[in-house]
Amino acid sequence: MIVDCRQISPVVGDFPYNRDLTAQAIAEAAASGADLVVLPELALSGYVFESQGEAVSMAIPRSHPVFDTWGLAAGRAVVVGGFCERDPSGLIYNSAAVVDSSGVLGVYRKVHLWDSESVFFAPGEDPPCVISTRAGELGTLICYDLEFPEMVRGLALAGAELVAVPTNWPLLPRPDGERPPEVINAMAAARVNRVAIACCDRAGAERGQEWTCGTTIIGADGWVAATASELGAARADLDLSESRDKAISQRNDALGDRKPAIYDALFRRQPA
Amino acid sequence: MIVDCRQISPVVGDFPYNRDLTAQAIAEAAASGADLVVLPELALSGYVFESQGEAVSMAIPRSHPVFDTWGLAAGRAVVVGGFCERDPSGLIYNSAAVVDSSGVLGVYRKVHLWDSESVFFAPGEDPPCVISTRAGELGTLICYDLEFPEMVRGLALAGAELVAVPTNWPLLPRPDGERPPEVINAMAAARVNRVAIACCDRAGAERGQEWTCGTTIIGADGWVAATASELGAARADLDLSESRDKAISQRNDALGDRKPAIYDALFRRQPA
Numbered sequence: 001m002i003v004d005c006r007q008i009s010p011v012v013g014d015f016p017y018n019r020d021l022t023a024q025a026i027a028e029a030a031a032s033g034a035d036l037v038v039l040p041e042l043a044l045s046g047y048v049f050e051s052q053g054e055a056v057s058m059a060i061p062r063s064h065p066v067f068d069t070w071g072l073a074a075g076r077a078v079v080v081g082g083f084c085e086r087d088p089s090g091l092i093y094n095s096a097a098v099v100d101s102s103g104v105l106g107v108y109r110k111v112h113l114w115d116s117e118s119v120f121f122a123p124g125e126d127p128p129c130v131i132s133t134r135a136g137e138l139g140t141l142i143c144y145d146l147e148f149p150e151m152v153r154g155l156a157l158a159g160a161e162l163v164a165v166p167t168n169w170p171l172l173p174r175p176d177g178e179r180p181p182e183v184i185n186a187m188a189a190a191r192v193n194r195v196a197i198a199c200c201d202r203a204g205a206e207r208g209q210e211w212t213c214g215t216t217i218i219g220a221d222g223w224v225a226a227t228a229s230e231l232g233a234a235r236a237d238l239d240l241s242e243s244r245d246k247a248i249s250q251r252n253d254a255l256g257d258r259k260p261a262i263y264d265a266l267f268r269r270q271p272a
Numbered sequence: 273m274i275v276d277c278r279q280i281s282p283v284v285g286d287f288p289y290n291r292d293l294t295a296q297a298i299a300e301a302a303a304s305g306a307d308l309v310v311l312p313e314l315a316l317s318g319y320v321f322e323s324q325g326e327a328v329s330m331a332i333p334r335s336h337p338v339f340d341t342w343g344l345a346a347g348r349a350v351v352v353g354g355f356c357e358r359d360p361s362g363l364i365y366n367s368a369a370v371v372d373s374s375g376v377l378g379v380y381r382k383v384h385l386w387d388s389e390s391v392f393f394a395p396g397e398d399p400p401c402v403i404s405t406r407a408g409e410l411g412t413l414i415c416y417d418l419e420f421p422e423m424v425r426g427l428a429l430a431g432a433e434l435v436a437v438p439t440n441w442p443l444l445p446r447p448d449g450e451r452p453p454e455v456i457n458a459m460a461a462a463r464v465n466r467v468a469i470a471c472c473d474r475a476g477a478e479r480g481q482e483w484t485c486g487t488t489i490i491g492a493d494g495w496v497a498a499t500a501s502e503l504g505a506a507r508a509d510l511d512l513s514e515s516r517d518k519a520i521s522q523r524n525d526a527l528g529d530r531k532p533a534i535y536d537a538l539f540r541r542q543p544a
Contacts, residue, residue, distance in 0.1 A: 266399035
């Protein structure tokens with residue numbers, strides 16, 4: 001299965017530009033044979049909002065026609081990409097849509113909000129789902145969610161073969177020669193759960209915020225299959241059957257070896 | 273705080289040799305100023321047992337005088353090291369002792385057994401503890417336990433500042449230039465929990481089994497502070513106050529941002 005992460009550079013506050021940019025990225029990926037296209041977090045809105053009013057002005061419902069545009073551009077591919085979601089209640093979420101030519105298959109609302117996101121967004125109240133798609137059993141997380149090992153673990157237990165992770169990773173200092181720390185987390189999560197993970201970061205800078213350009217596709221073996229370090233795409237051909245095989249020795253199973261009763265006892269020990 | 277991991281090469285089945293080897297390693301580390309000395313998994317027995325009888329012959333109770341020898345060698349340091357434990361019931365465990373000059377402070381029995389270990393050992397029935405020592409709040413895990421993110425997470429929630437991990441990592445093929453995958457897991461676990469992790473692997477080979485020589489000390493920031501790639505020691509000076517500071521942005525806390533109710537809901541979704 002061809003996974004294609006498009007490390008694009010949306011413009012904050014310019015919905016028509018971002019609609020066309022994302023549609024073009026999807027169409028290019030699909031034309032070159034992608035089965036799954038992953039876009040960054042908040043790809044339709046940009047990230048560094050200056051005010052609540054700007055966030056609200058960029059928020060769209062999940063019924064918005066842009067997702068028909070995505071589905072049309074996708075052909076036979078499946079798309080996962082971030083958008084600023086307006087709920088009928090008026091609340092705003094940092095969300096990701098899973099879309100194919102039949103429409104919106106699902107929407108995930110980011111549970112763990114990073115820093116000033118909590119000024120603009122309500123946190124998602126629901127766990128992520130695993131959605132059956134033409135591109136396999138897909139889980140979705142967004143950016144900082146990946147810092148919580150519980151999330152990929154839960155998606156793997158629920159049957160995810162691949163976890164798509166739209167991100168906007170702020171550039172942080174790191175030791176020379178090291179991968180972005182978020183990638184190290186993703187590699188560990190892939191390996192211990194035997195699940196593929198496709199993180200699509202963004203390129204460029206926005207209102208002074210530089211991004212990591214850390215787009216990385218990781219196989220169910222935990223090793224990096226492809227990266228992008230500038231504007232462009234990371235692409236890898238993954239065998240999702242590897243995600244269904246949790247046997248890691250003659251006697252061991254990555255998920256079957258879990259000891260939930262012991263974890264429960266350990267977690268009850270946490271200081272009040 | 274000086275952490276010193278001694279990547280020694282025990283001899284399977286030779287208790288007197290391993291007793292002297294470990295005592296010498298502890299004494300050398302302590303003499304050079306270590307506050308915490310970590311030894312490999314099953315350092316007193318060796319790993320690749322040929323029979324149940326051999327495992328039983330190497331099993332000792334936690335009251336064994338070798339731990340007085342360790343405590344004496346340690347001076348003011350704390351020692352964490354692996355041994356083959358015989359329970360009064362007759363069951364054999366893959367255990368690690370936490371020892372100082374006052375005696376055995378605690379014993380952890382490996383919960384997750386790797387491959388043929390399940391032939392020789394009973395799995396530990398209890399979660400790991402956090403023990404207050406002269407070298408800080410210590411958690412202990414053993415080798416394959418580290419593949420379960422629940423374990424370091426639970427120890428961090430219970431107040432661990434450092435997790436000592438005696439290991440025997442069997443050498444696996446890995447892509448050129450990559451760290452051992454177990455180290456990548458440990459880096460991710462350190463980072464997402466803001467807890468230091470000290471993994472002590474072993475050197476040499478044993479009955480045809482080569483070891484990874486992957487000894488690595490990782491700070492609470494998730495970056496590698498020291499490694500050993502052959503017979504010898506890895507040593508790092510860690511500031512454990514970093515493990516107590518879980519704030520990672522003005523609005524974020526590595527542990528406080530957890531959403532246990534959402535994880536519970538996610539985990540209940542697992543296929544039957």
